[in-house]
Amino acid sequence: MGRKNVQEEKRIRIMEALNLCLQEKSFDQTSIKDIARAAEVNHGLLHYYFKSKEDILINYIDFVILHYKATFETLLAEKAAEDPDEKHLLEWFFQTMNERITLNRRLSKVFVEIWEIASYNPDVREKVRLAYREWMAWVTGLLNRVVRDPAVARRIGTAVVAFLEGMSLFTVILDPEELALDEVLADFQKRIIQML
């Protein structure tokens, strides 16, 4: 492996360390030393690989979005190989989202943090915006196969994503057991599919 790869590997290790830290504390409350400790790397090095704490954050946002997309695309590719029909694909989509993402507390926690950062930081907001745009475009594309009107598909797609994000939030701050969030998701999925 070349130099570049060693560098890249260490950068990833730092990103993963931050990911770990964000399970415990907000980004603001996480210090450079916290991240360094989690990455088992000298804290001075973080300034060698990233020019500031802000820079770590920016790279982390990209890292998360990329990781999230990669995960999703991998799952999708596996599914596509089965050449499923529309209805099947939609069902699969919901189920996968629920299990892997919406009900994944660790992931959802990171999203809540990113939302908050995006709400104050224009650069982060722009990145997040693009990710949601892609994400919604994909969902809308899926719905377009079933729904005639593309405007309707777009609206339902947006609504579905909003609903999923809301559920993600609930996974983090409410009691998923008490609310039976899995049932709510399953029920909603059925209704949406019927509705189309």
Place this chain on the structure above:
Amino acid sequence: MGRKNVQEEKRIRIMEALNLCLQEKSFDQTSIKDIARAAEVNHGLLHYYFKSKEDILINYIDFVILHYKATFETLLAEKAAEDPDEKHLLEWFFQTMNERITLNRRLSKVFVEIWEIASYNPDVREKVRLAYREWMAWVTGLLNRVVRDPAVARRIGTAVVAFLEGMSLFTVILDPEELALDEVLADFQKRIIQML
């Protein structure tokens, strides 16, 4: 006016100052002096009225939840005076929520911040949990008048609130114009009412 009122008035002024500050920066990035400046009071005074920055936060959370509830209850009382039928009430509910809350960027921004704080702070989380419980109970109650099965009403209620929170998030971090969030809300409202 007695001393108690002066105290209470000043405490409210501080809460409102924090509210203002949260439009610009996160709570962590907002300093005691920032809040004091916004409230046009001496920073030492904040420690006279509140025992710590954490204490300001805790009181603020209560303040926001209370304010939000009061606003909603006032609107509801006005509506109730008209003695509307079920369908009418539901329509009114959605429309009011959308205009006053979901599409209110200032308010939504505060909510995103509170979600994030709740995701790391157990005390805040508990307060937020109770607020959502009440809120969902109310929506579920409304649906129960139209839906037979109470379990179904609870699930739809939860889903509706999740959807609205997701839309609230989008109001803050996405481009409401581009996404035509008002149309998405209107469409969703129609579909839900039809579905019932």
Place this chain on the structure above:
Amino acid sequence: MGRKNVQEEKRIRIMEALNLCLQEKSFDQTSIKDIARAAEVNHGLLHYYFKSKEDILINYIDFVILHYKATFETLLAEKAAEDPDEKHLLEWFFQTMNERITLNRRLSKVFVEIWEIASYNPDVREKVRLAYREWMAWVTGLLNRVVRDPAVARRIGTAVVAFLEGMSLFTVILDPEELALDEVLADFQKRIIQML
């Protein structure tokens, strides 16, 4: 009772409050509000009766020295009424010192605090110096009745007071039980009397 007496009474109450506070914390760590709370008096009033925290301290030092002297003089007057012989008086002196002062942990604690303050504050040091001068003169006077050489009496007097202050310190910071300080005092007393 006239105005002056009411004022004086309150000043004394404040002095006693400080005395109480010094059982818990050092003077530096005791706030004006702590003293006010202990005196059950509004903290603003402390600045009416005393011009600063420093001023409270200066007055307190006088108060303690005076109180200590008054206590001692009362005890002495009682004893003098019995018209005791020299040996008897010496024995009484030691015993009284031990019981009332040296082994009195509350009092000793205050003395340790005053010593420390005196070691940094010249005004307090001067007051303390005068008190010790008087105190040693009295002990020396007592010894002069038994010892021929006045220089010797002075030296022994100084040594006796030093010893008692050392024992006072031990009462506060060491374990009086473990060290059997009362036995040490009794033994020392016997030896001194024999020596003379």
Place this chain on the structure above:
Amino acid sequence: MGRKNVQEEKRIRIMEALNLCLQEKSFDQTSIKDIARAAEVNHGLLHYYFKSKEDILINYIDFVILHYKATFETLLAEKAAEDPDEKHLLEWFFQTMNERITLNRRLSKVFVEIWEIASYNPDVREKVRLAYREWMAWVTGLLNRVVRDPAVARRIGTAVVAFLEGMSLFTVILDPEELALDEVLADFQKRIIQML
């Protein structure tokens, strides 16, 4: 020299800076910045080497006790090389104590400060307690060579240490010249040795 040594050297420099500061002000009135200034290091560094002001204090107490013991042990070792008889050793002990410790105003000032801190701080008190226990055990051991009864030796040992601490106090807060403290010490020494 390795890093460990640099660290240790700097820690010692900070301890000595505090020692210097305590000649002027009490520990409470000495700020972290005062200590940093005296040590000619950046104030932030004090928090790199010590986790809090309290931690500096705790380490300082150990430092003083250790230093004091080391000084004493060095002197003792030198003396022991001469293989002195009991009487000679006792005389030497008193003289050395007087010159090096009891009449050393700088050292005594620090002791008065430590006594006061110990009187309010249980952790410091425990450290001081142990130091006095060792110290008294050593004096008692010395006396045991001359006195038959070990209980008597213990009592005299305690009394001697109390006396010396009292004299130490006088060195700080009274006028050593006026009181001729050196004479008092010399006289006392003679009498104790005669008494045995």
Place this chain on the structure above:
DNA sequence: CATGAATGAGTTTTCATTCAT
């Protein structure tokens, strides 16, 4: 006299960042 709100200087502490080794 009494009250308690208000002020502002000063303190400890944290931490991103730099840089010599």
Place this chain on the structure above:
DNA sequence: GATGAATGAAAACTCATTCAT
């Protein structure tokens, strides 16, 4: 590329003191 000592700005918090009521 590492390391960790050093820096300094900024934060939360405390508190003696003042003063209008």
